[in-house]
Amino acid sequence: MASASSQAYEVIKAEIISGRFPPGHRLVESDLTVLCDVSRTPVREALRRLVSEGLAEFSPNYGAQVADLAGEDLEALYELRTLIEGYAARRAATRISAAQIAELEALADRMEHLAGQPSVVPEEASANSRFHRIIVEAAKSSRLVSASNLVVEAPLVLRTIEHYSLEERARSMQHHRELIAAFKARDSQWAESVMISHIKAAFAAISRELSNRKTA
Amino acid sequence: MASASSQAYEVIKAEIISGRFPPGHRLVESDLTVLCDVSRTPVREALRRLVSEGLAEFSPNYGAQVADLAGEDLEALYELRTLIEGYAARRAATRISAAQIAELEALADRMEHLAGQPSVVPEEASANSRFHRIIVEAAKSSRLVSASNLVVEAPLVLRTIEHYSLEERARSMQHHRELIAAFKARDSQWAESVMISHIKAAFAAISRELSNRKTA
DNA sequence: TAATAATTTATTGTATACGATTATGCCGGG
DNA sequence: CCCGGCATAATCGTATACAATAAATTATTA
Structure with missing residues (x-):
């Protein structure tokens, strides 16, 4: 079985690329825990990775959101x-x-x-x-x-x-x-x-x- | 005060760039918690970031080590x-x-x-x-x-x-x-x-x- | 003695609890 | 009617505890 962290990464990435999470959509950690069926810790790791790959953006004390290339x-x-x-x-x-x-x-x-x-x-x-x-x-x-x-x-x-x-x-x-x-x-x-x-x-x-x- | 996560990042990065952590050096999370004076969670985030920037390498269930450009x-x-x-x-x-x-x-x-x-x-x-x-x-x-x-x-x-x-x-x-x-x-x-x-x-x-x- | 299996230890992976921060909506005053 | 401050809720940031995995060590047997 894949690690919880990589599982969360794949699930969230799929949502973003499919467009089910539109640009600007806020990626709330607690919501993602139920979607990915893992705890917040691996969700956070997945989010940081998506940010580093440019698929999401991040603001301190606010969280991540789907990258918006409009700007x-x-x-x-x-x-x-x-x-x-x-x-x-x-x-x-x-x-x-x-x-x-x-x-x-x-x-x-x-x-x-x-x-x-x-x-x-x-x-x-x-x-x-x-x-x-x-x-x-x-x-x-x-x-x-x-x-x-x-x-x-x-x-x-x-x-x-x-x-x-x-x-x-x-x-x-x-x-x-x-x-x-x-x-x-x-x-x-x-x-x-x-x-x-x-x-x-x-x-x-x-x-x-x-x-x-x-x-x- | 800077966040624990970014503090850990700065401290570890400084160790790597200064050479006090040589290439190949294993970055054990529990050791870094005492060095950075934060808990494991922000240390892990810092490590993942260093990996994404190419300053460290990562193996599952083994952890991170300082990037070795020799290979x-x-x-x-x-x-x-x-x-x-x-x-x-x-x-x-x-x-x-x-x-x-x-x-x-x-x-x-x-x-x-x-x-x-x-x-x-x-x-x-x-x-x-x-x-x-x-x-x-x-x-x-x-x-x-x-x-x-x-x-x-x-x-x-x-x-x-x-x-x-x-x-x-x-x-x-x-x-x-x-x-x-x-x-x-x-x-x-x-x-x-x-x-x-x-x-x-x-x-x-x-x-x-x-x-x-x-x-x- | 050498190889192998069992056990212990060290370390990472994940979950959860608590505290800090920020956004939101309400209320009162201008 | 609009603006600012206060209370509340939502969310992130961090710490810690526990579980899973891999490495090292020791014990056992051929």
Whole structure:
């Protein structure tokens, strides 16, 4: 059985990413104890971890709340993400294993299959997360993993992938395929460049979606 | 009075950075309670935070120990640091305030004064940390602060600055002055480039020092 | 004597109780 | 009617007690 602390972490994180806990939602410890079925101590540890990963914010003597990226400079966040994930792709190109490439291809297959559906299902989003995670791990730099968590996990609270247009989803699939090609060619520059395009495209979609939300 | 949790954090961090807790040293919670004069709960919180910042490592049912960079790929760590701090300097160039530039100059004065001394004193090291911190904050990107902590704080456990040669210290001072000049000129490219040089030079010094340690 | 099992000890993991702090709503005065 | 202070409730911060786990030691047997 998983530890109470990690269990609480997973449960709360799932609530946040699914959107059941919306941005700004106050994370009251005593409420979370009943949700996670553990005591306050592991709940607190889970909250501190979520804060350190940028999924929640914290104020002394007030507690944690779900991170609200509305007030944050999204362009800066995505610039940083471009930098970090681009670097990850660059390193991965010369270090990724055949098994990892095979897994990327399986995930790309799966996503393309799901991309035919009218709306983005959770499985498509999680496959996408896994795809990125494999690349970061293939870069073989422990700090890079932590750094990328900081900029990759946080934007998930926006759940913008659910609103991708068909064209945007198709382009995203294309990027995945091209990344795999770059890895097979062991071409660092190519891999980095595709990854940067991939993230810039995501930012464009997010900007559009967010301006729509405001006017709606 | 500061909270027990942050007090524990400061005390333990100081022990680690000063080297009184060497890399690999096991951080036993009950020992730390007497050192920090708080109970185990805030000690645990402090430890988790140190782990999230890369200053300590953690194993389940075993506890935390001071991070040991010996097993880590230092070149990768410094590459990432170059990326992140270079980006910070680039952004800071167009965003830094006059007051912040003034503080950088005061710190540079102080460090140059201390650099005349035969050995590096703690104050010189802390002034250097503060110098870098101001630049990262001037970049005005909240995630960037967390990301830079990850790559800036961790190498402090090596305490290599104490072994800088006179030439290396002089070059470091020169970099500080040139960074200030680049900021005054609001030149992003210049600032980034000097910062990259600054970190590459630090890495060279560290590599030399570490190979010396091995053979000694 | 060496290997293995049982026991003890040390340490972490979790729960809960109490105290401190802050937000909230009510009441009275301006 | 609005504003400020007071009482109350809600929540976090910390301490401590107990349970679970892993390491170390000792005892036992081949």
